[in-house]
Amino acid sequence: MAASHPLFWRLVSRALWTRRSRMLVMFLALWVGAVIICALGAIYLDIDAKMSRELRTFGANLYVGPQAGRVLDEPSWQALDQALPPASRLAAGGFVYGMARLQQESVMLMGANLESMADLAPYWQIQGERLAVSFDERHAMLGKKLAQRLELKPGDTVTLVKGSQRQDLVIKGIVESGDSTDYYLIVNLALAQRWLDSPHRLSHGLLSLDNQQGQVESIAARLQQQFPALEVRPIRKVSANEGAVLFKIQGLMGLICVVILLLSTLCVNTTLMALIGERAREFALQKALGASRQAILRQILAETLLVAAVAALAGLLGGALLAQLLGQTVFSSSIGLRWPVLPLTLGISLLVAALATVMPVRRALALEPARVLKGE
């Protein structure tokens, strides 16, 4: 076989060069297939992380309050916040509630970490602007029901009154949430604590945790043990559903990926078979000249696999780019590329190419060379 090696590679390289327009079509078909496999694989492997972020729009999923008869103070809240696994913690905020007097009437005052509200209550429908800095003591937001009763709109001023103390607040936004928040005057936490004469005290705290593997339940149980003076419980309405919905979405993407993968590889396969099938005459000639079946098959396989390998590598590059494009379009963030994509893309591409080569070549070789050469 040693003597035939130069001939083997010459045959391969000549075939690639003289049939370059066909080779280009083959390369393109394989390349598109590889791009699709790589991009979809990357998206599928990253979809649960992406969608679990999206599901955080339902807001906080862990509640922390004082046990009956006790109070929640800021040091213990901070200690609890420190004890969270940093990778899971997405947002946290303490709240304090109490009655306060406005010039017009008594209202419920809600003090909140305003900068974390965008993550803890992303569903708030705000008319006007969202307050998003924690040190702002001149502005407030107003629940919609309260705003209707007091006939206030964004830009108006309300005045908090306590004995001889007064505090003017400009209404930045009107909040509609459909729950009790609609009745509150919402101000910054420090101001509310000062105004309610309860420094460092919190009514309760809310946390938004990553719940990709349903870890909120176990984190809650662990924190409850660690802080027996506090009541820590998952907000089941939010936490219990994330897993189920994620599972559905992942299943959907998985099924769709499998369908696309299957059909597009079959598509590539038929194109390759057509391209190789038309060379029946060439194989017949080689056979007539005395080449063994193995030699012919080996030569064509080498040719196709060479093209397939280059196409798969180029496809990995294209697929990575496509995945980023899709990630930016849909989730406005990049898709993490995981290592299983690499063997998946290479493996499927080479397998498809090999299958598409072996079948038509074997069929062509099964025929009498003379008949094929004659053109029947």
Place this chain on the structure above:
Amino acid sequence: MLGRLILQSWRRQHRRRLLAVITIFLAATLVSALLAVSLDIGDKMARELKSYGANILIEPASRSLLPQLLGESVTVSLANQDALDERELPNIKDIFWRNNIMGFAPELDGELIWQGQRLPVLGTFFDQPIAVPDEPDYHTGQRSISPYWQVQGAWPQDAQPQLLAGQALASRLHWQVGEQLTLAGPAGSHAFTLVGLLHSGGKEDEQLLLPLAFAQQLLGRPQQVDRVRVSALTVPENSLSRKAREDMDALSAEEYDLWYCTAYVSSIAHQLEDALSGSAVRPIWQVAASEGVVIQKIQLLLAVVTLVALLAAAMGIASLMTSNLLERAKEIGLMKALGAELWQIGLLFYAEAALCGLLGGLLGCLAGSGCAWLIGQSLFGTPLAFNLIVVPVVVLLSMVIALLGTWFPARQIARLYPVEVLHGR
């Protein structure tokens, strides 16, 4: 002549033609299945997201009392005032979007006395049959609208004196499932059996839940309801519904009709407000808005994936048609040498391509609907609705792509001299 040529080419080279049809068939299957899934996915996911509970809240319009807080003991001024009328509840299933109402549960707040202790109670429906015109055996309640409630023991029967206790309350008072409790209220007392413990993660954990009829009787508030939670299938909010919410009078008549006849959470809320006298209806935005965000994300994801698959399928078909034509250069040369006009040759190939596209596209739609059915069945337990608009779109698309795939190489080959091609260059 043309017909005969096509027929001959199909009979003689059936393997090649078959390969083309199969490729187009596969691509059309893929595209039609994805199209069908992305058209119906919003509806299906909306149903899945109903597990987050009610998304609409109905309250008496003139309510001024402050709501109870989560984990905070704020005194609620229970001035016995306006309430909703229980007899009007079936109207909820009588609005324009009645089929989108997945369920509802009325709630009545109050305090009842047990062994000298005042306990917060909530009267509600657990799984109550309700007389609704179209659906004779319609029943609804917390079981259907609060699927995230975890009940240890059994759910109470609405007609029996049975109780569900919030687990925080039960553990504080050392109650066990099976306990007999006698509750007294302003209008009498009654003995109940505790049948289950509720774990909801909300304020229900501190409450005692009992069937609405018993609560009304003991609290002396016959036929009264403080609020109704409604779970409705909605479509995500868009600029029209936001405009309607800000100022309904600013809508033109056409916009109003479109808004009214679309299942936005705001238009359903509007219709519910008309259906129940003296009510104020508002969306629970935590569920309503977040649902919209998640559904829109999934729809966008599928649309983008469909587009990518479409492009790939198009390239697959085009490359196959190209390779198909390249190998027939000799045939073209022969036809030219025999005196065929360019347009005649073109017509032959285009007719063939269109035929392949039509056949593959039609078969693909059939297989695609099967694929969509399978996806719907295995994921959601119900088949996906196969929108018939998919069929003409996919068939047309496969024909156009097949024609385009023929057009490029056909132009090249037409320029060749017959002698060159026949010689084999």
